[in-house]
Amino acid sequence: MNNKAKVIGTGSYLPERILTNRELEQMVDTSDEWIVTRTGMKERRIAAPDEFTSTMGVIAARRALEDAKLTPQDIDYIIVATITPDYPFPSTACLIQQALGAKKAASVDIQAACTGYLYALSMAKAFVETGVYKNVLIVVSEKLSSIIDYKDRSTCVLFGDGAAASVVSLEGKGLVIQSVRLGADGEQADLLKMAGGGCRHPTTVETVEQGMHYIKMAGNEVFKHAVRRMEAACKECLEALQLQELDVSWVVPHQANIRIIDAVAKRFEHLPPERIYKTVEKYGNTSASSVAIALHDLLQNHPIKTGEKIMLTAFGSGFTWGAALLEADR
Numbered sequence: 001m002n003n004k005a006k007v008i009g010t011g012s013y014l015p016e017r018i019l020t021n022r023e024l025e026q027m028v029d030t031s032d033e034w035i036v037t038r039t040g041m042k043e044r045r046i047a048a049p050d051e052f053t054s055t056m057g058v059i060a061a062r063r064a065l066e067d068a069k070l071t072p073q074d075i076d077y078i079i080v081a082t083i084t085p086d087y088p089f090p091s092t093a094c095l096i097q098q099a100l101g102a103k104k105a106a107s108v109d110i111q112a113a114c115t116g117y118l119y120a121l122s123m124a125k126a127f128v129e130t131g132v133y134k135n136v137l138i139v140v141s142e143k144l145s146s147i148i149d150y151k152d153r154s155t156c157v158l159f160g161d162g163a164a165a166s167v168v169s170l171e172g173k174g175l176v177i178q179s180v181r182l183g184a185d186g187e188q189a190d191l192l193k194m195a196g197g198g199c200r201h202p203t204t205v206e207t208v209e210q211g212m213h214y215i216k217m218a219g220n221e222v223f224k225h226a227v228r229r230m231e232a233a234c235k236e237c238l239e240a241l242q243l244q245e246l247d248v249s250w251v252v253p254h255q256a257n258i259r260i261i262d263a264v265a266k267r268f269e270h271l272p273p274e275r276i277y278k279t280v281e282k283y284g285n286t287s288a289s290s291v292a293i294a295l296h297d298l299l300q301n302h303p304i305k306t307g308e309k310i311m312l313t314a315f316g317s318g319f320t321w322g323a324a325l326l327e328a329d330r
């Protein structure tokens with residue numbers, strides 16, 4: 001498997017502060033019972049005022065580098081996927097590059113919302129397998145609390161902050177990236193978006209008064225698309241490798257809602273429930289970070305044997321979606 005890109009190190013960082021459903025009950029007209037039954041979430045993490053997407057990403061990156069037994073100087077390229085960059089520009093990737101001291105690394109931000117990790121994984125795979133770059137560092141990090149309206153019960157209960165990182169390389173042991181399949185549909189752009197702050201609606205008193213600096217989502221519509229697209233992406237990914245659902249040992253889905261996860265899991269009926277990996281209860285939806293945080297959590301808590309196959313899948317604003325099949329070579 002030496003000609004295939006591998007995830008050779010992972011790390012994550014979750015802020016200390018826990019926001020519970022009980023606290024949310026004091027903030028908006030909601031209940032612990034509604035949140036748990038409709039979403040599966042019990043708590044989520046909230047970054048401190050002096051924690052940012054870049055600073056959380058740096059901690060996750062250092063942990064992934066340590067896991068990969070590499071130093072920042074070994075990194076050739078840094079891809080940061082986020083919808084909550086520290087600034088519109090310069091890129092968060094450049095801030096992370098500087099903080100790490102990864103002096104030779106070219107650095108760029110990408111934006112594919114909750115599918116960011118999978119889009120980054122496909123880029124990293126292409127770069128290392130074509131020999132363009134040797135070691136690629138992926139950082140996914142979100143301070144979603146900075147774009148949440150804590151008066152809007154339909155969104156504020158769902159999202160949390162956190163970061164994760166992966167090192168992708170041809171050399172070393174890890175998880176072989178067998179296939180990544182991606183999709184997008186800009187027709188549905190309006191169903192999940194933050195309308196203000198870009199060149200269409202530069203920030204003004206009016207845009208702020210209208211709450212255009214917050215996430216807005218047509219939850220119900222998004223839900224249906226999410227299930228359909230993730231199911232189809234998993235199928236396409238397996239077909240590309242001439243594999244079947246039965247060949248999969250673990251599924252790590254986007255942690256948007258326990259009911260979405262359960263619907264996607266139906267495709268993998270042979271797996272016991274604990275093999276559909278979930279962090280939604282403790283971290284909520286962390287957008288680009290979600291799948292990568294869950295993957296790192298899985299690797300920390302379960303010994304994955306050589307040959308075991310892990311299916312990742314995600315769906316997000318855009319719409320964007322994807323699935324990736326990783327195979328352990330440890």
Ligand code: UT7
Nearest residue numbers: 030031034114153154157219220222223226256257315316
């Ligand atoms: O990460 C990107 C992808 N994101 C997703 O995939 C999220 C997809 N969507 C969802 O997960 C779900 O649609 C939600 C969790 C957002 C909402 O669940 P739902 O079962 O689709 O609820 P709904 O939007 O149809 O709303 C049902 C009711 C409404 O009240 P009425 O109109 O029936 O009186 C809402 O106002 O639930 C109400 N509601 C709440 N009630 C208590 C909405 N949010 C809350 C809340 N607490 N936090």
